[in-house]
Amino acid sequence: PANRRGRGKFEKSVRVEEIDGVKLVKNLAVKMEEVFRKKAEATRRLVEAAEEAHHQHEENPDLQYEYFNAVLINEVDEQGNNVELGGEFLLEPNDHFNNLSVNLSLSVVQVPTNMYNKDPDIVNGVYWSEALNKVFVDNFERDPTLIWQYFGSAKGFFRQYPGECCLSVCWPISLSFRHFREHLDKLFAKGIGLLGEALAEAFTILSDFNQTGRGSVCSQAIMLVTDGATAMYDDVFERYNWPERKISTLADVQENVMRYLHVMSRPKVIDHEHDTVWTEAYVDSAVSTTLMTTVAMPVFSTKNETKNQGILLGVVGTDIPLQELMKLIPKHMLGIHGYAFAITNNGYILTHPELRPLVEEGFYYIPITTFFQFMSWLHLMLTLFFGCVSSVGVALSRGHGKYFFRGNVSVEAGLRDLEQPDVALADEWTYCNTEEQHEHRHLTQIQAIKLFMTGRRPHLKCDRELIQEVLFDAVVTAPLEAYWTGLALNKSENSDKGVEIAFLGTRTGLSRTNLFVPLHCVCVLRDFLTAEDKEGVFNADHFPLWYKRAAEQVPGTFVYSIPFSTALENKSVVLASTAIQLLDDRKSPIVAAVGIQMKLEFFQRKFWTACRQCTALDGKCSISCDNEDINCYLIDNNGFILVTEEQSQVLCTSLFVFTCLHLWTR
Template structure:
């Protein structure tokens, strides 16, 4: 339990006011009253040591069970789609009016519903992020470049109507399900629940399910791809532009289990990226754009030849290196309108189990590139295998059927999965994380997948290919990463430096890591428990009546993102916040709610023990003679996510108006972390005061700013206005005065630590930590014709330093500022261990090699049917 206060700074007598304010709001007698209350219920307290190995196994089993339920729902969709297709007779002249998601609820100039529109009921739904949806029916999205009355579309939509009942039945059996869908190979996308599809600003719907990564990766096994592009003299202008677009489109079809390299040839052969010479590169987004070494997939192998013609067929070369097994498929792309040497280009593909396409314009690229996926899917279809295939952010189950109907699936939000590893069981610094078989992070509190562009948050291009070693940077030998990638179960400890407060402050911890594999998936789960607060958990037990009385206090809140009670199962509960759900459960008004009994017991205990704070704070507020108008808020937090707070000024007077609000994620209990002030206070000795200035309050505040905790305070000896004191508040002092900071480091008053801190490459990032044994020091800095004197004094029982600097000597020419800005660098190029997917279908003797493009076409009867379970990687 930690108590805090916030207040404004004044230009005169700052230290005396700081101490007097805090002592006024948090006097010793309050601590005594809280301890006395604890003594009254101490007999009901039980302290247990946390068993990390058992905890991580329990979490993994619950996650496996949850994913199993989702898979069961998806398989029921697959079976229904197979049956519907089996009994559907294709009708070239079939007419069927369906709900087009872009046209629903739209009328023409006469007020009549447009074709494929009509009235489609939509209601806002809490479960679907407050979007307007129809949970009684799905509807259809068709890309702008696909004719929505095409016979293939109409027959597919009519056939897939049978999925509506399965969608609804699945949602009734498992109310935690989110989006369910069917993506057809003909281009339409059936989505449940139905929604209004919004086109872009040009009125165009560019979304095509067939181009989505989960769809593409489900169609094939892992593959090694060499792209060979002709850059001779004839490949200029439009041809070269088309060739580049073709390369980019091929790269977009590759995932993290695929490997690629690009070779250009004319009179000589060269690697497009010299760092890739003689190797294959893992085809995640970063490696498709930069340099990093990888390993082959050891499954499908293909050469993509992009040229405007071939003078010969190179039969002797293929006979020597690829025949008779033809294990390496060759796909050829003829660029340009001329067909002079087309026969040789086609012969190369048809005699190496590949496919030939002719690309004459930029508009032809997408459709023609995608043809190779149908060819690579042939072995899987013929084998009639029921594999589970995973892409970097998705899980796809592939069921052989013989006809490429498409992909059916449902989304699983990672946020919901990580709720199965609740924060209160992991301690103040503890957390859980998930990685893939390639070592890439699915979920981690230090994974920051979004960046801000203007006022909008957008996903970073490589958000789903961030390696564990780029976040757990103390794992220098990669023992943790290697063990988890191999699917092992075990434990290890690391001495770590972790940053808080948006990377501006560092803490030193000793963490125990526990990890295991999630069965039937390529994922591994890890949890972290810090020595100290993370090693033990106490369980308090008070009566429900007493706990409820104190829980209903107006100054009390609980963590809104934590799951005290499951409100997402019953639609009637979805509008309840967590505190409302807890109260209704404990009072017996909602006995069917599923609640975390252990967390509720701890919350009730904390409410009872901290109840004396409410009475004291109220009395203090009423006794205005003992208060100064500088105090804004007093607040308290506990491990159960409970918070008490008392506002001492109105919102119109408060400086920190966003502090402790829903937008202030850093200082609130969230799904990912405890508040910054809570984490920092946990590492300080009991009884000391910790002062902290929230990051968002440090710029542009004029003459006043908000205090909570602060690592450096400073004032100038000849300051004439308050604004000179506050203009640098919250900044790293090395940026303000490089001469003093440099001197302090040389005097060993502050230690400079180096390490790879949250950097995706081999680099060093300095952190500065004050040496607590130095109580007071001073020095004189010589700067040309003048000298600067400064004094540093440690403020007792706090984390503050008083720094007084003589301000009439400018040393900026002799001492540059010490900046903390990140530097661009190359990503680490060391080869990393990965676990290959178990399934591989690269060859089957019954393949029809004559179906290789040109006059022929890929028959749907040689393709397959997929089911898919996707992971929604971005959550707000």
Template structure:
């Protein structure tokens, strides 16, 4: 065997280029399906449609209700095991939209041709997931068709026009200044409506937009003084920060809007010189009336070009000053709306997006956009099928000549792409033990990463996940890595000196070495592509590989290089089966307590033999399909594989799987371990060559204090807490168990969590010191300790004198993560991140009408 094998260094540059090319091909197929979907629309004719809320619903007489005809549904593995109809799409209409309105019926019929396009797209590319069309009138066409379930109050709140994919596709990047009236006349319900209007506008913004909020009465004030005179990126953190501040607004004084308008124009003019989005600019004026004369303000700052649009929102039932508010919008290419109740807010706010889309519509520029990462909580929102997604979408315009100058946006067509499908394209076996692939957005945020944690316990950390920094490893490890990237924002992190075996010739196939009962391969890896043909989806990766190698499924697309590596590993490790079987049959040679023997290879192949029956095993979950941390997954090698690879050859690794800690040690033993370990760390680490290292979690969730925006005691995810080192990382590890992570306050079950950064300590023992001892003075007594490395292992034996109490002189170290309080939070929030602006911008077109745009 050895003459056929050589070791070659992995070339990260070539690897990331191949990764990018495969991703471009995949994304190209998704974009093509969207382009085809945007091209076909029909004219109006009265007809019924499949309403997703009413399908298969019968009345008391056994007849189908109106819009609720028979709609066959069948569970489909590819669509999260949900009942779907892959031959038809269904229509979802929000509760606040009349489902028989003439505009809805017209739009549904116009988009009926999409049904055949969706079916055809799915037949051509079976890896496609949800395809959809969100209409400007409010309905949502979804393929495959499903039955929509309302909430516990019978309400369907989902509105496609509020989704990020719709908003980004419908408009170009924008600079927005929200100007809100907080004079005395805005008290009560008016202020409540105004606050809700601001929050709704903020929700229409994304990371390519820039924003600020100005309040005015007798004088002008920024809701966040830190952002005075500038715009900040409308990312999730800043939007949520604005919402908190808006809730604190109180009415006072007399409304003098002229000063606020001047300040807004001044800021927009300054940022147009190089900051902000360098695209659309708009002022959103929220008031219950305007009595001043604004003509000179507009003449000075905005006329005659009118590059800054002004949208006005008249709050309250009274229309005394409506004409002035209308005049402001009409003379600045904006839009006027009257909001008298909270229910009016959503529909009226969304109108400004259609106005901003007009230059793009008139140009017929079908820009394709990709959204940032988000959790798919709309369709099937239980923990088992929550997925991180990105969406590709593009706008759909009216092509009628008579409406061309009006720039009518019909809606947005799009499809979802699970990020796991993108990451499957990365050749995991070539990345090595500590290597990984990740994706970045144009704004420098993480789109996909192995350590991305959108869920903290049962809590969704954010609808859109923005992260600046994610570590290569979650424990203390000195490692030099190389990062390779491409212009499609695919990145690879490789350990320095990554090698893999290369076979000089095709290795002979001994298929029986792969079919023995002790062999498994990484089912999340792509040895063979089973998603292209629906008939292949029933196969596991091992079944697909065997059927391909035996010629039963020659049309399967398989990774020949990975298959060759896997067969090589299967042949080389085959003698282990006979060796383990001989040990198991020779009961006298098997030590008591040994439950499982296993090995793993770089190709994802594992051999596992159980020496004890399942009911007798303590570590029942270990190496089971649910034990993600200890098997090969899409994101990482098993933790025991990674930890062992960090040590030199011939050194034994002793490791306690996290899920099995409580089974191996009784609760008392675990508690004692923590107490002794922490005491040793406190008392002896300066003298015992234990080095304290601070680790950081940039995805933590902290409980909000009743008196401030955050508190000092966070609740971390299970994965983060359980990885905290209490003693020397390389020699002994007493980890937190799951019960420590899931502790809740019984007195206050409704704790509100917010994203935060936390810091926690770890202690690393110097491996060059084989033995150390010292005496610690603790008041009237002395504590002696001895530390000694156990040869050829990662264990450290610590013997500490127990009859001397040092707790007063050496308080216990708090091992729980603490929230990081930044000294200059203002500078951090408004700092301009390194980003690449979107290439496309549609801010102006000479044919956009100057006529007054009103909505009463």
């Protein structure tokens, strides 16, 4: 009612426009390309610094050098003195690095347990790679969105920035080993692996390849990973690869097996080819459950005496959280069911709304069949980015999803209403980029918007069009605050406090909430409509679930459901939501959704009261739930029972029905 009264006031300043999908995807590709370019440039600076440092270094087998070993830092002996290769290493918690304790000035070195910490090759490598510390820090100052940077040496050590205690990484690894050991007894061997035939076939394929000249001219290798072989297969190696090579101990792996790296990398270093490699999406479970990708480049020896030998010194890389890419997506333009996705040059899906960590199984992927099911009914537009065959695309739903509207209000009025206590913006949407500059990191999105729109921080990178729409939504929805307050005051005189929360969300990520009861009296979990409530708030890749459900129905009708999380906790609440359409037209965009949370007992009582109000002329119900031979149920769109005469069935029972009766409430 509050919005209807002020509707005519804003209609003249609103216009509906059709989304230009091609323009949208091209703009998104440009933004993603800029992110990839910056990360690749940071990696290339590490490559140049590493190669120059190695070029200037002369190998010294007697070199003595103390470095910070990640396993030993801040360790003390029985006398309280720092252990060798440990030393005092300042660590401070940093929210940018998942609240881990890190050192932003120095890196640390990890050495495998089967290698000697003071091996001459290790000490020399650690010594010349110390030059990377300056570049690590410089990269982070240039681009504060960077996270982990590292150098993995072909000699076996690993240098990581910022420096941290190895326990934060080693502890989850030890847990993984313990988990593996606990389930080892459940593994049973069956079948026979015919390694001899496999090796013979592999050598035959390589021989045929070399004789016919088919395929690309590249390095070749046969690699076998096994827990042990039942024979030596001397006859196979004598026939195809004489003299045979033999590994007798773990230490021989570095000396013999890893030798192929130098051979296979030789063409690259001779031609000075520093290929940029992007990984598929993965999770570094030792740090967090955040999906990320990594950009990596090889580091080669450029010394004149070894240049033609093609010596691979190692690999440098940096991680990029996929959340950083998701923040570039203009979700307000894609709409409720629209989304964006990216595919790597190797065909891996890099970003997609269904690409989520499945903690129970430990896998992080979207089945490709599911992906192509989306492609069958959504319109995709692809383009290329970052100078390779990688692609980015958007999917727009038909009908109202292809349209959006623009409104216009004064900046002063918009900022005034935006700062009201009942207003919040989507945490994972980027209205202003506060990550690029260190001095902006402490700002909230609303604070950044105010500084940008008032001209006090003109260097802030903000989406002016999105902000203008947010200000419009803030002004248009402002009367709700007074309306809800009036309802709360009237409700205080009534002891039946069935409705607990009212909430509204707009297509720009703006939310308004109002509590009709004290917070400690709310039945639902405390994280409802907060960042912890992933399904109930605006995220980088989707609108709230209650918003999407309402938008799927005819505007003006209400959708009732029991929140899944509350069902698990046996919290007796019901959510009711409805979509708000700008115009009475099927092509009119959905501009907002509004809803309430009420006690289940309150909702059931209202339902039974309505059921007994028959509309027949004689006032008699042809079918009555009071009939002992009839069982009445109210089922939501997920098949869960909302109302039944047997209350124990609610919240713990779902019905699978072939014919659904939809209850629409106007």
